[in-house]
Amino acid sequence: MSIPIKQVKLHKLSMRLNNPFMTSFGTLQDKEFFIIEAVDKDGKRGFGESVAFTSPWYTEETVKTNEHVMEDFLIPILQKNEIAHPDEVSNLFSSIRRNNMAKAAIEGAIWDLYAKRENMSLSEALGGTKKTIDVGISIGIQPTIQDLLHVIEKYVKEGYKRVKIKIKPGRDIDVLREVRFHFPELSIMADANSAYTLKDVEHLKKMDELDLMMLEQPLAHDDIVDHAKLQAAIETPICLDESINSLDDVKKAIQLGSCKIINIKIGRVGGITEAKRIHDYCEKYNIPVWCGGMLEAGVGRAHNVALTTLPQFILPGDTAGSSHYWQEDIIRPEVEVEQGMIHVPDKPGIGYEIDGEALKKATVGVKTFDFH
Structure with a gap:
């Protein structure tokens, strides 16, 4: 039996x-x-949420390209086809190259609607089993090391299970050494966002003395081959992020030995269905995975929570509480972290209600597409 979609709305928020x-x-x-x-x-x-930024620095996608692709290509494809299950959406969208964040945003709304129609939680619909998930925190580059230490201390006291520190050349080894000195037992990962090259191998080897949980995406955003050379040269586990856009990318990375850990982001890989495929493959090959964050508001955050209930998400993700990012989120209740854990909601769908007033306040435009 098909999911009888009557209408799709694009709410643009700021x-x-x-x-x-x-x-x-x-x-x-x-x-x-x-x-x-x-x-x-x-x-x-x-409900689904787009995660592209206004500028194309993370991937080639932007808020504007998402709007164009959803409006002119993806929604018309949905209007012409019947869907019985959300897993069919990624196949329907396969004729459109890449634009994974646009695809994931629409597919996410279909997954939530499907779960609500089936009267089950999204995590249950995905086959998730956890009742709580462990979460870490991602900390941007701070003005000084002292500022960074102060921020870390605050989150450690709040019970976060690990800390991710953004690094770049000139603000890396010394910063991490200082953090390790002050927090000898803390699970620390360093995120380079593609800021290095193979010329930096000797420099990056110094990270081996710091007992890091992982070094995330040190080399080029689209590279798998050079990461294999780097992983062979250093002991610190490499985690791939931007390089992983599909299950095929994961298969190549594992075969080449490019990494020991995979970061799964729903938007980056084109939706929950592909994220689940990647999870299942990594489970088969015993590769730990974790759920990365894209500074999501409540809807995207709720999707991440549901995905993380799958068993191979054995490392804490970036899904911090709503109040860490926003004065007021658009869901009720907001996502809350207690001692480094989020309790997974068991209500139908994403398990959180949309706060109509908060949504309206943040909305800068709405477009409506009717289905027949």
Whole structure:
């Protein structure tokens, strides 16, 4: 039986982050994104969230390209086809090259709607089993080491299970050494966002003395081959992020020995269905995975929580609580972290209600697409 979609709405939002988020490729304070609302003939509503940024520094996608691809290609494909299960969406969209974040945003709304129609939680619909998930925190580059230590101390006291520190050339080994000195037992990972090359091998070898959980995406955003050379030269586990856009990328990375850990981001790989395929493959080959964050608001955060209930997500993800990022989120209740854990909601769908007032306040435009 098909999912009777009656309407899709694109809500364009602009929300201000509590703190500017600085990485090796730029600083972000205001986040523009889309909330996708899929409405069925019974009035049930499923929600997805786009995660592309306004500038193409993480991948080639942007808020504007997402809007164009959703409006001119993906929604028309949905209007012409019947869907019985969300797993069919990625196949329907396969004629459109890449644009994974646009695809994931719409597919996410279909997954939420499907779970609500089946009267089950999204985590249950995905086959997830965990009732709680462990989470870490991602910290942007701070003005000084002292500022960084202060921020880390705050989150350690709040019980976060690990800390991810953004690094770049000139702000890496010394910073990490200082953090390790002050926090000898803390699980630390370093995220380079592609800031290094193979010329930096000797420099990156110094990380081996710091007992890091992982070094994330040190080399080029689209590379798998050079990462294999680097992983052979250093003991610190490499985790691939930007290089992984599909299950095929994962297969190549594992075969070449490019990494020991995979970061799965729903938006980056084109949706929950592909994320699940990657998870299942990594489980088969005993590769630990974790769920990365893209500074999501509540809807995207809820999708991440549901995905992380799958068994091979054995490392803490980046899904921190709503209040870490936003003065006011668009869901109720907000995502809350207690002693480094999130309790997985068991209500139908994503398990959180949309706060209509908060959504309206953040909305800068709405487009509606009717289905027949």
